Amino acid sequence: MSHLPVRLTIGQLAERSGVPHSTLRFYEDRGLIHSERTAGNQRRYHRATLRRLAFISAAQRVGLTLNHIHEALSELPDGRTPTVADWTRLSDDWRMELDTRIDALQRLRDRLTSCIGCGCLSLKSCGLQNDDDAMAAYGPGSAMLRPASEGGM
Amino acid sequence: MSHLPVRLTIGQLAERSGVPHSTLRFYEDRGLIHSERTAGNQRRYHRATLRRLAFISAAQRVGLTLNHIHEALSELPDGRTPTVADWTRLSDDWRMELDTRIDALQRLRDRLTSCIGCGCLSLKSCGLQNDDDAMAAYGPGSAMLRPASEGGM
DNA sequence: CTGATACTTCTAGTTAACTTGAGGTCAATA
DNA sequence: TATTGACCTCAAGTTAACTAGAAGTATCAG
Numbered sequence: 411m412s413h414l415p416v417r418l419t420i421g422q423l424a425e426r427s428g429v430p431h432s433t434l435r436f437y438e439d440r441g442l443i444h445s446e447r448t449a450g451n452q453r454r455y456h457r458a459t460l461r462r463l464a465f466i467s468a469a470q471r472v473g474l475t476l477n478h479i480h481e482a483l484s485e486l487p488d489g490r491t492p493t494v495a496d497w498t499r500l501s502d503d504w505r506m507e508l509d510t511r512i513d514a515l516q517r518l519r520d521r522l523t524s525c526i527g528c529g530c531l532s533l534k535s536c537g538l539q540n541d542d543d544a545m546a547a548y549g550p551g552s553a554m555l556r557p558a559s560e561g562g563m
Numbered sequence: 564m565s566h567l568p569v570r571l572t573i574g575q576l577a578e579r580s581g582v583p584h585s586t587l588r589f590y591e592d593r594g595l596i597h598s599e600r601t602a603g604n605q606r607r608y609h610r611a612t613l614r615r616l617a618f619i620s621a622a623q624r625v626g627l628t629l630n631h632i633h634e635a636l637s638e639l640p641d642g643r644t645p646t647v648a649d650w651t652r653l654s655d656d657w658r659m660e661l662d663t664r665i666d667a668l669q670r671l672r673d674r675l676t677s678c679i680g681c682g683c684l685s686l687k688s689c690g691l692q693n694d695d696d697a698m699a700a701y702g703p704g705s706a707m708l709r710p711a712s713e714g715g716m
Numbered sequence: 717c718t719g720a721t722a723c724t725t726c727t728a729g730t731t732a733a734c735t736t737g738a739g740g741t742c743a744a745t746a
Numbered sequence: 747t748a749t750t751g752a753c754c755t756c757a758a759g760t761t762a763a764c765t766a767g768a769a770g771t772a773t774c775a776g
Contacts, residue, residue, distance in 0.1 A: 421752060431753085432735055440733090450742050452753055472668045473626030476733070501675045508672040512665060515625045519661040522654045574722060584723090585765055593763090603772045605723055629763070 417446070417454035427463040442466060442480055462486075469504075472511065570599070570607035580616040595619060595633055615639075622657075625664065 424431045437443045438453075443462055445453040462483065469479045482504060486496050577584045590596045591606075596615055598606035615636065622632045635657060639649050 436734060468671050472671055504675055505672055508668055512668045515661055515665045515668065518621050518625055519658055522657055589764065605772065
């Protein structure tokens with residue numbers, strides 16, 4: 411069951427994950443991944459680090475910050491395989507975060523789409539149109555213009 | 564039909580949009596918004612700039628870069644109200660972009676959720692588990708680990 | 717006409733997320 | 747054993763997206 415090497419060098423990890431060496435060291439500094447050292451001070455990575463990196467890349471690609479990711483990952487053990495409980499905790503937290511982001515995106519997309527129907531930005535029936543100045547009355551910052559924190563675009 | 568001022572000062576625009584003066588000037592440098600000048604060299608903004616800013620904020624909040632937004636906005640006229648055709652063009656482009664992002668997010672979320680069911684990262688039945696090293700055989704970079712460009716996390 | 721406030725430009729600083737490079741060490745192989 | 751390529755640290759550079767500050771000018775209320 412183990413003709414595969416137990417630990418990976420930074421070069422092997424870089425190649426398999428597609429993440430550059432420099433970035434791997436950077437992530438380690440930031441506490442996102444961890445390594446053990448050989449007698450000669452070289453890094454050796456746990457095979458599970460590949461999964462961590464996949465997770466990090468996926469999360470980054472959808473716009474989450476490294477700090478955010480770090481927080482989430484710090485709940486997962488690095489030296490051992492996560493338990494169902496570990497994973498459930500992380501998963502629950504992220505579901506909410508991701509759902510929120512999905513909602514924001516969908517709202518933006520739907521706004522855009524519905525605006526085609528009304529000739530947008532030029533007709534009174536469009537939501538965007540009405541947002542523009544009527545909102546000034548509701549105080550500085552026109553919160554309604556900000557979709558992620560409020561309701562409309 | 565026009566007791567409202569035709570042009571806005573940078574201060575008024577900042578207050579109504581919730582975007583700081585400094586950022587408005589920065590956006591102007593980057594070509595995202597435009598202004599006219601008074602005899603005394605002060606900026607005066609078109610009312611439509613509020614809509615542009617709403618658009619910019621919405622797009623940013625979902626992770627699009629200013630360059631990306633700039634490209635999209637450069638198809639819209641700044642000095643006049645966009646036509647249905649203007650808007651349709653922009654909207655079509657963005658729908659694709661947004662759909663792609665929504666997909667990526669949903670995939671990440673669903674991966675996370677399904678992993679709870681299988682005890683993730685520790686059982687053979689989980690997709691994540693199998694991704695980790697079997698992919699090495701498919702060449703450097705293990706594309707399958709990257710959800711936005713490929714299929715699985 | 718005189719302040720107070722709002723504006724102007726320009727330079728430089730900040731944070732996130734990396735990347736690059738210098739100068740040196742380790743490890744495998746001919 | 748020598749050399750080559752992979753590795754090490756540390757410092758500095760880069761890009762995006764702002765933010766802050768200095769020093770001067772406009773505008774408007776009284």
